[in-house]
Amino acid sequence: MAQQPPRNRQELYERIQSTSKEEVVLEEMVRLGFWPERSGAPGDPRDEVHRKAELQAQIRALTTEQSRLGNLERLKKELRKKRLAESKRKQKETKERHERERVARAEAWKARKAKEILFLGRGVSGGLNQRTPDAAKLERQGLPKLETPEVLAQALGLTVGQLRGLSYARGVSTRTNYVRFALPKKTGGMRLISAPLPRLKAAQHWVLANVLEKVAVHDAAHGFRAGRSIVSNAKPHVGAAVVVNLDLKDFFPTVVYPRVKGFFVKLGYSEATATALALLCTEPDVEEVELDGQRYFVAQGGRRLPQGAPTSPALTNLLCRRLDRRLLGAAKKLGFTYTRYADDLTFSVPKGGTGDVGKMLRLVRFVVHKEGFVPHPEKTRVLRRGGQQEVTGVVVNDKPGVDRETLRRFRALLHQLEKTGPAGKKWNGSTDVIASAVGFANYVAMVDPVKGKVFQDKARALELKYGRKTVMPPRPKPGASPKPGAAAAPASAPVPSGTAGSEAPKSEEPSDPSDAPKKKWWKLF
Numbered sequence: 001m002a003q004q005p006p007r008n009r010q011e012l013y014e015r016i017q018s019t020s021k022e023e024v025v026l027e028e029m030v031r032l033g034f035w036p037e038r039s040g041a042p043g044d045p046r047d048e049v050h051r052k053a054e055l056q057a058q059i060r061a062l063t064t065e066q067s068r069l070g071n072l073e074r075l076k077k078e079l080r081k082k083r084l085a086e087s088k089r090k091q092k093e094t095k096e097r098h099e100r101e102r103v104a105r106a107e108a109w110k111a112r113k114a115k116e117i118l119f120l121g122r123g124v125s126g127g128l129n130q131r132t133p134d135a136a137k138l139e140r141q142g143l144p145k146l147e148t149p150e151v152l153a154q155a156l157g158l159t160v161g162q163l164r165g166l167s168y169a170r171g172v173s174t175r176t177n178y179v180r181f182a183l184p185k186k187t188g189g190m191r192l193i194s195a196p197l198p199r200l201k202a203a204q205h206w207v208l209a210n211v212l213e214k215v216a217v218h219d220a221a222h223g224f225r226a227g228r229s230i231v232s233n234a235k236p237h238v239g240a241a242v243v244v245n246l247d248l249k250d251f252f253p254t255v256v257y258p259r260v261k262g263f264f265v266k267l268g269y270s271e272a273t274a275t276a277l278a279l280l281c282t283e284p285d286v287e288e289v290e291l292d293g294q295r296y297f298v299a300q301g302g303r304r305l306p307q308g309a310p311t312s313p314a315l316t317n318l319l320c321r322r323l324d325r326r327l328l329g330a331a332k333k334l335g336f337t338y339t340r341y342a343d344d345l346t347f348s349v350p351k352g353g354t355g356d357v358g359k360m361l362r363l364v365r366f367v368v369h370k371e372g373f374v375p376h377p378e379k380t381r382v383l384r385r386g387g388q389q390e391v392t393g394v395v396v397n398d399k400p401g402v403d404r405e406t407l408r409r410f411r412a413l414l415h416q417l418e419k420t421g422p423a424g425k426k427w428n429g430s431t432d433v434i435a436s437a438v439g440f441a442n443y444v445a446m447v448d449p450v451k452g453k454v455f456q457d458k459a460r461a462l463e464l465k466y467g468r469k470t471v472m473p474p475r476p477k478p479g480a481s482p483k484p485g486a487a488a489a490p491a492s493a494p495v496p497s498g499t500a501g502s503e504a505p506k507s508e509e510p511s512d513p514s515d516a517p518k519k520k521w522w523k524l525f
Contacts, residue, residue: 005028012024020053020056022049023050026046030046113160116150116160117148117150117153117163117164120164120169120276120279121169121171121279123169124275124279124303127271128149128271130271130272131148131271131272131273132147133146133268133269133270133273134269135268138267138268141214141215141268142214143214143268144210147270148272149163149273151273155206155210156202156203156206166200166203166280167280170299172299173297174295176297177196177197177199177283178194178197178200179196179197180192180193180286191307193308194307194308196306196309200280204309204310207277207311211267212311213314215267215318217317217321218325220324220327220328220338220340221320222341223313223340223341223342224317224342230341230391230393231446233339233340233346233391233394234391234394234396234400236337236339237389237391237396238398238399238400239351239396240348240350240389241348241349241352241355241385242348242349242357243347243348243381243382243383243391243396244336244346244357244360244381244383245345245346245379245391246344246345246368247345247380248343248345248374248376249373249375250374251343252305252307252316253304254372255304255305255312255319256282256303256304257279257302259319259372260277260282260319261274261275263315264277264278280311281311281315282306283303283304283306283309284301284302284304285300285301286300313342316343322371323367323368324338324340326367330363330364331347331360334355334360335350335355336355336360341392345368346392361380388403394447400448401447401451410441410444413425413437414437414458414459417433417434417437417462417466418458418462421466422462428440432468434463434467434468435463437459437462437463438456438460438463441455441456441458441459442456
């Protein structure tokens with residue numbers, strides 16, 4: 001096909017530049033008929049023109065390349081520029097790939113965290129990948145299998161995230177699962193109570209009802225058991241020739257997290273489930289600090305049983321089973337009777353029997369230390385027939401009873417209440433004297449039903465006449481640390497020791513937390 005003539009000067013220049021001037025002239029001469037078409041014969045001038053144009057184009061390309069290659073610095077600069085551009089491209093691709101992978105991992109981790117518990121804090125998460133329980137052992141004991149922490153969360157009615165929040169072991173946190181306050185001890189000083197908040201308390205109650213209460217406790221234990229009391233603990237020692245009382249120091253705090261976890265593993269639970277259960281039932285001592293207007297709760301030491309958790313009393317009873325077996329065996333061998341009420345150990349020599357008290361005490365201290373507890377150095381008493389013998393506040397010389405001096409002062413209190421009313425009077429430190437009187441009358445009736453019936457009738461008559469106070473104590477804020485010497489609600493029902501009796505009428509005192517209805521200290525919250 002003939003070449004179209006150029007439409008303007010620019011097209012002509014472009015054709016000449018792409019081929020050569022001779023070839024353009026030749027093509028125009030052929031188009032205009034001044035030169036014949038290519039004949040195909042050897043030596044055709046048109047072929048020579050084309051060949052010459054090709055050679056000239058190659059020469060120009062070689063000249064350009066020679067010029068480019070001859071300038072080494074320019075060549076190096078071009079290569080560096082090319083490599084830098086390639087490197088940036090690869091870096092961008094790598095960064096985009098890594099970001100996609102990171103987002104995918106984060107999404108996968110988030111989805112997995114919603115379904116599984118994989119980490120519960122430093123130092124406690126090592127066994128969370130061991131998820132095989134001893135199903136046969138659990139079935140023999142009638143315990144729920146709870147194969148994994150996720151199954152535990154479902155049984156507790158919690159999401160996996162909620163269970164993680166309740167059991168996570170934090171060194172420093174801006175939140176806490178406990179309300180902390182102080183209660184005065186009967187023997188002086190203050191006892192720190194850690195009461196769980198509602199969600200954690202409900203979980204602990206479930207563990208108590210469905211796991212701990214289904215495991216058999218040693219028969220020598222009388223504390224925190226249905227059908228047992230301080231009276232059942234005292235009765236085996238009635239009429240004894242010698243009564244020996246020992247206390248264990250820091251009973252609940254002595255039981256630490258590894259011991260609680262080991263107990264759940266021994267029951268047959270997988271290490272993962274045992275970890276979650278033990279974390280639910282333990283808590284470290286916490287110090288509250290403020291930094292830049294933000295409150296922080298800083299863990300002080302390891303986790304241990306908190307005084308105030310519903311699970312702590314049952315766990316101590318179960319963890320003391322071997323202690324009870326060893327002490328009972330030692331007591332029988334030396335001619336003693338043995339019972340335990342929480343941290344109060346009692347040994348007695350039956351009337352007419354013989355027993356080496358010194359040898360018994362040495363053996364008891366040895367066993368107690370071997371079992372991981374510490375005898376209180378100031379709370380060991382040896383009571384003989386010549387004086388008043390008490391076991392957990394109950395007089396046991398001849399029969400279970402309340403000491404005469406306390407009953408005398410209580411009779412005097414009831415007489416004053418009948419005569420002048422409750423204004424300005426106290427009993428056992430409580431200004432709600434009517435409620436305290438009713439409670440103490442019930443206590444006397446539990447120990448000695450015959451004497452107690454008379455006191456109950458009088459106290460109930462006074463209650464009908466005067467009623468009780470209805471002022472409730474202010475509830476402490478979560479995590480609030482008790483102030484030294486601050487007033488706190490009294491523990492449990494009226495105690496038999498009677499450290500405070502009726503007093504002469506005084507001016508009305510302001511209400512304090514002790515005006516609340518009496519509850520066991522571990523059930524206050």
